[in-house]
Each structure stands twice: as C-alpha cells, then as structure tokens.
Amino acid sequence: MTTPISIEPHPTLRNEKDYPFCPGCGHGSVLDSLNEAMVRLELEPHEVVIVSDIGCSGLSDQYFRTSAFHGLHGRSITYASGIKLARPDLTVIVIMGDGGTGIGGAHLLAAARRNIGITVLVLNNFNFGMTGGQHSTTTPEGFVTPTTPGGNLEHPLDIVATVGVNGAAYAHRGTNFDDDIADRMAEGISTDGFALLDVWDLCTAYFVPNNKFSRRKIDSTMKDLGLDSGVLYRQERPEFATEYRRQAAAHTAGLRVDVVEPAVSPTLERRFHFVVAGSAGGRVRSAARLVATAAMQAGWWSAQRDDYPITVKTGPSLSEVIISPEEVNYSGVDRPDVLVIVSEDGLGKSAAFLEKMTGEDTVFVAAGLALPDTAARVVSVDLAGAGRPIPSASRALAMVAHAVDRTGAVPFDRFETVAGQGAFGEKNLDLVAAGVALNEA
C-alpha cells in the first residue's frame, strides 16, 4: 500500500506491473503518455490521486505508484470532485472511458460548469470494451457494434464541445498516436480549472474488427464528423475549490435557535389544540408560530406542525399548534379546541376537524365562508368590518389574534409580546389590535 518517498524526481510513476490490455489496445499507450506528462511535471506519487472509472480504462490506476481511487461506472468525476474540494493541493486525474461519459454525463457537465480543478482523460474507443464492444455515446452513426447490428442510429457526443461550451478551462481532442499528447496532458494537468482531454484510441478486440477500423480511419472519421483536433477551448474562469474558499472567508452564518426562558408556569390543566387553516402565502405559519411561542413564554410546552403545498404560493396552508403542560411526545391533532378558518382553501382542509369537534370547541370562521354542519361553537368573524381593508396575507394574524383574545388559548399579553418582537413587530401589533376589534356576526 505504500511507497517510501524519495528525494529525486521519479523517473517513472508507473509501477512494475504489466498492462492487462489486449494486444494492440490503445489504452496502454495513453497511460504511457500520462506517465510521461506526470514525470515531466515532477509530480510525486503521494501528490497525485488517479481516479479511475469502470471498464478496461478503469483498470488503469493499478499500474501507477500514485494514490488511487477506483469506484463506480460513470462516477469517477464525483469522487475526484470530493477529493479536490477537500484537498485542493492534490493533483487529481480522472481516467475514464467513453462509456463513463454516457452514464455519468451529468457529472461531466457539472464539473465543467463548476470549473473544478481536476483533469479528465477520456480513453475514447467508441465502444464499451470491457463488456463486449456495445455502442457508447461516441460510436459514430452507421458503425456496427453488438447492440447496433444494423449500424448505430444515434448521433455521437462531441465531448470536447460539451465541456467547452459549459465552462471548462481547457479542452483538447487528439489521439493516442499524436506526438504531442503527453505535452497536452501536462498542459491540462497544469491548468488551474477543469481540463479534459478526449483521447481517441483503438479497441482491437471489438471496435476494430467490427468496423474494419484502424489508425488511419480514426483520422478520417474525425474529419467525416466535422470535428477538429487540438486544444479547442481555453478559458480563464475561477477554479471552484479556490473560489469557494475565497467566498467562505467572507461568510458568516448562524443557526436560528429560539431560546426562551419560560416564566413561572400558570397551571395548564390539559393539552390544548389550536389550528389555523388558510391559504398558502397567507402567513398562516407565522401567525401560528406566535401562538406556539407565546405558550412557551407562559411556561408551557408547544409544538407546531405545518402542512403546506410544495408550490408555496397557492393552495391550502395548515398549522396545528399543540399547547401542553408537559413535553409534546405525540404531535398529531385529531380534534382542535380552537380552529381558525381564514379562507376557502383553509375551509377545504377543515372537514375532518369539523366532524370531530364538539360543543366544547370553537371555530372562528371568516364571514362568508359556507361552513358545513358542526357540533362546535361557531364564531363568524367579519373581516370586512374592520373599518379598513385587511389584505389576504394579514388575515391569518388578525383572526388568530381575535381567537386568542376571545378564548385565552394563550395569555393575551404573552401573545402581544411575541407579536411585537422583530422587524415586523409594529405592523404585527397594529394587526393584532385590528383583529381583536373585529366584529362577530
């Protein structure tokens, strides 16, 4: 697992193992070029993490003396990103096949867009070598593989353009036969940002025999597809891991924790349920929160359970507040003692409650809503009669204030105190006063 560090630059970062590839397979020569590039950059084995994908190309990490990570098919970029984010000083090199660019395409895009400082070598042999030559994202149209017996019908992926137009700092296309491929690899590795090299090579076991493919045909295919070779993208953008740290230095954040030192508790005989049913965007939750917090201030225990639509601005919104003489273990509310129905949406959510409520319970309902039969005491609150219009986003608070005042669900002075706190304190108190003054029909 270890190699003693040496003082001299390493003449090679290869280990003593022979490559396992088929005769004529291009992968070995790509790895030789990578070794040459790393030696030229005088990289030490412990400074480099080679992250290999899955496939014949995915075996590559085992032939180097560097650190290595061999994970899942298509996910090499994710591990490499995690390593680079946590340790930007490490040189992180991904070796993947064309196969990985399909199953892991989302990661390729994200890494380029982030411009995270890893280098990706795609050993692109136009098919899945390891699993038997099936077609991949880069198989050109018309080419034959065991899964495209009549010729491939899909358009081949331009890997270089894909990462290039999406923010990669460096993107190169070439072949393993190019004289400059090691130089370009060294260039990519030295780039402060996301670098990708799409290196075309031959799978002699499958793609070559299936398509009478050859070194010469690599070049003609590139031309036929209208694709250029060379360094096709080079752009200056901040490297993600460095930029993250720069931004973090200016960052302050705290967790919101509401600490309350409860007063000496007035006796609360039993658990009490206060439910507010209204519309999304109607500040139902913040109105209910005042009841829960007031209860805490009074020395009691509370819980608040919110039900809301995923689209936060339409549909019903429901807040169930439990006020209890002891810690709330069970946060379900089957039968509210007080139910405040602010809007038609809220009414729609109240049917099950209204069915269970008895003559000991009270419903405060906005006047004009057609309440179904209920055994509960019904108080119809005239929101229009406040002498001034109460906007829909303020109705929940006004009605809750009214209900708290009439029922004493929580001590009204505590409710007023918490309502008056914070940036909206003054506005809240004004609404509380308006709510208390509302007429009952």
Add this chain to the structure above:
Amino acid sequence: MASSRGSTITATETVEREFTDGATAIVRGALAAGCDFFAGYPITPASSILMMMLQNLPARGGIGIQGEDEIASIGMCIGAAMTGSRVMTATSGPGISLYSENIGVAIMGEVPLVIVDVQRLGPSTGAATTTAQGDVQFVRWGTGGGYPVIALAPSTVTECYTLTMRAFDLAERFRCPVFVLVDKELALTMRTVDSGGFVDASVRDRPLVDLSDTAPPEEYRYEPAADVVPMQVYGGDHPVRFTGSTHDEQAFITKNPAVVGALNEHLIRKITDHVEEIAMVKTDMEECATTLLVSYGVTAGSMRDAVATARVAGTPVSALTVQSLWPVPDAAIRDAAAGIERVVVAELNPGLYAREIERVLPDVEVLGIARTDGRLIAPSELVALIK
C-alpha cells in the same frame, strides 16, 4: 423506572427551552461532531438540512456543496472522506435509491460516512410532505451483497442531536456508512425542547495510519476479521490506494477466493461481532406488565404517551424504544421481553421492523400496528391494545 442500556445519553435539567425541530438538531449535532464536508441534493423533507449545512459550513472552514444529483452528492462525500474529512449527506427515500450503489462503495472501501434519511411516504415519489417510516429495511438492504451497515433512529428532537453525534462516532469506529433515520414529522415539526437535552456525545478522532514519515506505515489488513484497522487517507507523504472492487490488502483487484473471503468476512464481522457495543435502546419496564410496546423514531413519542395514559388507568405496561435499528440489538430486545406475553410493534410502514422482533422473539405473540396512510399512530390506538 426508566433505565437505559448501551450508550444512551440522558438529559440534564435546565430552565432554558428552545423552539426548534429535528432537522436543526441534526445540523447542530453534525457541526458539534466536527462534520466538515457535506454534499446533498434538494428533496423534501430533507432540504432544510442541506440548506443549513451549506449556510453554516463555510464560516467554519468546512465545505458544503449541492451536487448535480444524489449520486454525485454521495460520491463527493466518499471522495472527501478519503482525504480525512468528516462527511455527511442527507436525503429522503427517493434519494437513498440513488445512493444505493455508492453505499456499497462505502461498505467495500470502509469509508466513514453519515447518511441522514428523512423519511417520507412512499412508494415512489409518494407524498413529499407526508411522514412515514418506510425505509427501515431499505437502508439495511439497500445495496447489493447484503453486507451490514449501522442505522440509528432518534425519537426526540434532542436525540436527533445526540444520535447524530453518535453516528459520527460509530462511523469513525467502524469505518462504514451509518444512517440517521428520521422522518418528516420529527425533522420538521417545531417543538419546545429542554436546552439541557442537547448533550454532547463524544466523537472519537478518526483512527489514522501515520503517513507523515519515511517509516513504512502500518499495513491494511483483514484479519482478525472483527478488527477495524486505522484508515489511510490521501494527502500524506505516502500514496494511498482505494477500490470498490474485491481487493487484496494493497487495494489491488483480486478474485483470489482466500483473499476475497477474508475481506468479505471482515466486512461482516467488524459489525456483527460488535452488536452489543453498537446497541442503543431505551426501556421503560413495569414489573407485572404482560404487554411490551416496541417502537422507534417519531412513533416512540406516541408510545410514551400511551404508556403514561395506561399507567394512570392502572394498566401495567412496559415499553422499548429501539434507537439502534441496525444491527438489530437482539439481546436487548430479548431482555426487555422477559416475562412478556405479548409484544405490540408500532411503526409507520407495512410492518417492516415487526419482522425483526418476530425473528428475535419466536415464542412471543407479536402484534404489529402498521400505518401507511400518512397519519401518526395516536396514543389512544396503542392504549386500546394493552392488556
């Protein structure tokens, strides 16, 4: 009457109270445990953990990132863990599905990794804002091969804090994925909480091989099978190899049956030989009780109320809250069932943990209350079943 077993942490008294929720407690627990890397993908009801972590890690010198999907999120966590970071991710059931393959990578590569699952009602997309406990078997069997993981289930807001810290400690101790299983109700319902309940659990430093000098560092090994050897992480003076494939002790791929057999036996026994050490349950026993209520997570709250109500009415009953769901604390469950004629298992799923109780207690009548309609189990429903 209440007693604890294993490493249960007990709260101290204080007058200060907070209005907070389980998600916030998990984030506080993670930060208190020294979590310095988080990656996740937004999903209700786990998104608030993602947001809080990403807002709080930068100022603490940590890294928090939203992945392009769940696969990337857990992948980045695994990569970062291999540099020595203390990592966490959080999701809900659909996200665990996408974590599946990488959970196996973390098992195979022995990566300390805390995974929070805020459960919601399934199957499929199910109901994002509806609570459930449907992933209790899924997290255990959610990756190919059947190898063990650890899963903890807090049942109160403050346990969300203490058990998250404990999860980090267990991840370091056993070098494996450790799940913190909560649900929408526990994670997002705000509750008054006694501040004294946020008791720090000790979280050990990662046992690391010294890679800083020229002396050959300690070898990675699989034997004795139940031993967990210190980790080697990237960034020291020696190269470190990692692979998710079957491998020898130098992390080179092998299919040699003797080597692979030793590796896989190690992956199993490093957990199964230490069940007692991992076990966490809370028991509330009454001497002449013949009914034992068993629950976990948010449903244990209903159970606590049911026990109180039954006792006020003069009906004896005992209760067991399982905090370490996996590995199943068999011995603690058997102890709690001594003299019991009937066990009632309450859970918000089709009866998933009841089958574990049935396995552990083959001679006792086991009755399951299995709810799958999105509502909580009311204490009154449990009281009705106590004889």
